[in-house]
Amino acid sequence: MSKPRSLSLAAYRVLSWGVPHPSVAATGPRPEGEVLWVHVNSEDRLRVVSDLCQRILAVRPGLSLLFTVPPDTDLAPWAEHAPSLIKLPAEQTGGARAFLDHWRPDIGLWVGGGLMPNVITRAEEKGIPLLLIEAETDTKVARGGRWLPDITRYTLDCFDQVLAPTEEAARAIRRLGIAFSKVTVSPPLRISPMPRPWPEDELIEINHALSGRPVWLAACVKDTEFISVLSAHRQAMKILPRLALVMNVADPAESSPLQRRLETMDLRCACWDDGQPIEDTTQVILSSEAEDLGLWHRVSSVTFMGSSLDRGAGGQDPLTSTALGSAVVHGPFVHLHRDSYERLGRAGAARAVRSATELGDAVVEMLAPDRCADMALAGWQVVTEGAPQSDQMVEMVQDMLDRRRAQDART
Structure with missing residues (x-):
């Protein structure tokens, strides 16, 4: 009343x-x-x-x-x-x-x-x-x-x-x-975040295909960041020869041109969207579907959040990646999600880089099992505190x- x-x-x-x-x-x-x-x-x-x-x-x-x-x-x-x-x-x-x-x-x-x-x-x-x-x-x-x-x-x-x-x-x-x-x-x-579940049989299949190899994900990567990410991957493979990169492009229209570019760079690629098999010699797994990020976050120990190396891009939301157990690395331009990145950074669950060289170094360092586990735990505490x-x-x-x-x- x-x-x-x-x-x-x-x-x-x-x-x-x-x-x-x-x-x-x-x-x-x-x-x-x-x-x-x-x-x-x-x-x-x-x-x-x-x-x-x-x-x-x-x-x-x-x-x-x-x-x-x-x-x-x-x-x-x-x-x-x-x-x-x-x-x-x-x-x-x-x-x-x-x-x-x-x-x-x-x-x-x-x-x-x-x-x-x-x-x-x-x-x-x-x-x-x-x-x-x-x-x-x-x-x-x-x-x-x-x-x-x-x-x-x-x-x-x-x-x-x-x-x-x-x-x-x-x-x-x-x-x-x-x-x-x-x-x-x-x-x-x-x-x-509440990530949707992923079919258990598909997770088992993809983990079997990767055969325990170290994996990192570059998510929502803009075309202006392709060279930086691929250069970082080449650099990291010098230390981790069996390293696999999942390259998720921000614009699906860029997938085919990127696949041709990978061939000219002599990087062995499997296009996930086309159903190409992941083999033991595959160095780059190419994906353009945003829906598949739930799978890739689960199998990748480290995720580079794309759309963040390019001035004015604004960054992508990092919390779903963190909730799925992936440590986060990102560029300096993340103003659209600044609060989330600052919280993750203070907790030691995310790392900022400014160049391809820094990205390659960060991937190698963060893929160390103890380092990756510490960052994943810190990230989980951040995403569950609310x-x-x-x-x-x-x-x-x-x-x-x-x-x-x-x-x-x-x-």
Whole structure:
């Protein structure tokens, strides 16, 4: 049941009222079934939250996701991170009610700060359960409402549960007057990948074909990196003559030209995509299917994450490789996944290189059994450190959805 409306909130709504936002209902039809509304305040958290939502979808068949972002967001930089995004109506419009009436979310998950009193309080009045994670106390109020002293407290109090990232943040929220029982401390979400299983018979077959040879993987390699990777492989084979390289190209159209180039370089190649057999003399296994990376990460002790030696490339996500037990080496240009690489680097689970020579040296060093095992263990600890928080979030969202479903069944 919604709370009695405060005088501050009533005054705020009068001061922030404007022309109703006309485009909210035109962004698409509401999906059938349950809808989880997820609001992300900053681009750097979107990928983490998307990872959490995939976990929720795995245990909640039929659930639909509605991702929203602040109304003044420039969506261009967000395009790298997949889900369809909808801008919330601005505080100075009458669009909050129209937004909620159109989408009718079953529950709301708000991530971070940038709290918007109109849409949050309207949602609470409609009986929509709300969960705030990675809580901050900054509120994006309309210009006319900045003098109202308790609008932040009233907005925060609309959430059923408030998860603060630190004890200090939790104390600050409680000092505003939020009930102690509502506020708990929970570390920020981390991506905790869940790689799909791979057929056991295919793993046995590929390991038999490789006959215990040392193997490294170059994943998602751009054409501008081919020479660097192949030079590093030649260099490493001087120390490890039976070394095999799995070369996974970022652009499948480059596979055939690369195969011809390997022949001119006198490197014995087996094209996996064409079903060519891996023999004891095979030096390079050529692959272009992203789906096959789950296999190659499992059989390769070391993975070079491509699209990272070329300035501006941005790098590839290293966490799935780490979760599958492969030590990671990468170039300097990984800004799209900087947080993940920094975490792996601090733990000793990843190594940065700047050239083909450094890459060759790193591959030889990292393929030493004790070194590889230490890095794999460190990487596993990194990718699993966020699992408890993710599991907690999944359980909380499941519980809120179940209670909402039971409530709807009674009405």
